Amino acid sequence: MSLNRIEELDEEIARLRSLVEEISISNKFCLERFAGSDDDIRFFTRFASHAHLMAFWKQIEPATCKMVRVTRARSVAKNDEVPHTGSATILQPIDEFFLFMNYLSLGLMQKDLAHRFKIHQSTVSRIINTWANFLYTVLGAVGIWLDEETVKSHMPEVFQGYSDTQIILDCTEIRCQTPSSLLLQSEVFSNYKSHCTCKGLIGMAPHGAVTFVSSLYEGSISDKEILKQSGIVPLLNPSVAIMVDKGFLVEDCVPCKVHIPTFLCNRAQLSEPEVRKTQSIARLRVHVERLIRRVKEHKLFGTEIPLSLTGSINQLYTVACLLVNYQNGPLVKAWATNG
Numbered sequence: 001m002s003l004n005r006i007e008e009l010d011e012e013i014a015r016l017r018s019l020v021e022e023i024s025i026s027n028k029f030c031l032e033r034f035a036g037s038d039d040d041i042r043f044f045t046r047f048a049s050h051a052h053l054m055a056f057w058k059q060i061e062p063a064t065c066k067m068v069r070v071t072r073a074r075s076v077a078k079n080d081e082v083p084h085t086g087s088a089t090i091l092q093p094i095d096e097f098f099l100f101m102n103y104l105s106l107g108l109m110q111k112d113l114a115h116r117f118k119i120h121q122s123t124v125s126r127i128i129n130t131w132a133n134f135l136y137t138v139l140g141a142v143g144i145w146l147d148e149e150t151v152k153s154h155m156p157e158v159f160q161g162y163s164d165t166q167i168i169l170d171c172t173e174i175r176c177q178t179p180s181s182l183l184l185q186s187e188v189f190s191n192y193k194s195h196c197t198c199k200g201l202i203g204m205a206p207h208g209a210v211t212f213v214s215s216l217y218e219g220s221i222s223d224k225e226i227l228k229q230s231g232i233v234p235l236l237n238p239s240v241a242i243m244v245d246k247g248f249l250v251e252d253c254v255p256c257k258v259h260i261p262t263f264l265c266n267r268a269q270l271s272e273p274e275v276r277k278t279q280s281i282a283r284l285r286v287h288v289e290r291l292i293r294r295v296k297e298h299k300l301f302g303t304e305i306p307l308s309l310t311g312s313i314n315q316l317y318t319v320a321c322l323l324v325n326y327q328n329g330p331l332v333k334a335w336a337t338n339g
Helices: 002-027 038-045 050-066 093-106 110-117 121-140 148-153 157-162 182-188 223-230 272-296 313-327
Strands: 068-072 081-085 165-175 195-204 210-213 241-243 257-259
Touching: 038 050, 038 093, 050 093, 050 121, 050 313, 068 121, 093 110, 093 121, 093 313, 110 121, 121 313, 148 165, 157 272, 165 210, 165 223, 165 272, 182 195, 195 223, 195 272, 195 313, 210 313, 241 272, 272 313
Parallel strands: 165 241, 241 257
Antiparallel strands: 068 081, 165 195, 195 210
């Protein structure tokens, strides 16, 4: 009887421990809490599902042990930040990644994240900077530029009329806080957006993958100048073509063919073939706008970027662009068998 009683008590202890663990997880804001809901994972991280996120995590997890952390050193001047290796927070690495994705995907304030994860606000700031630098380095080391043969082998049928297209290019702008300096204002002010912005060039292969991301530049820069400075020109061969929007007048600065819609200032002056060509290019080029929309689903870029993020906004933007290749399925479902 005593042995039976002991076994019953052991089972009860195991049940209570499991219950305590479940309650602890439900009260804790962490990735494991939302692992059973793909809708929640999509909301908090922009990854299509928990399986998508974990597949990505398995790729980057081995490098986390060599992560260079941003921390404060008492031996240097106040507010200086220096690299440091080792564990800096009580959060597990995967939950630090989850915090970073919350910041990027929802645009949450750092104080809000501090309350959610029950850590100090300065710790939140250091985690964000650490992971921005880490993912910028790790994802940036992956070659996303595709050679001509690879692009052609994944060419969707809708591009048959423009099968030499290597990349579809477009510029995007992110609103930023207006600096107090009039000189800086004139440099970052965008006439197109009528606001101070940061501007970047992004390119996608015809099958929908991000294959080029430039650094961010001041909002006043022209599309032509940003293409020259971005570093994409040396990657283009005379045998390929790029596809751009009307007004993106770069024919004289690239070594290849340019597919560009005719500017429809007066449609009556265009021949029927020119009209059909313009419409077909516009229908294909719209896919890069859909890609940019995926990038800006990271709500951090839907807000006005404060000047305090000037030192890390380029890393954050680049990471958001590169993550699009991992977070989502095909840009067009019908292309799934081609991509």
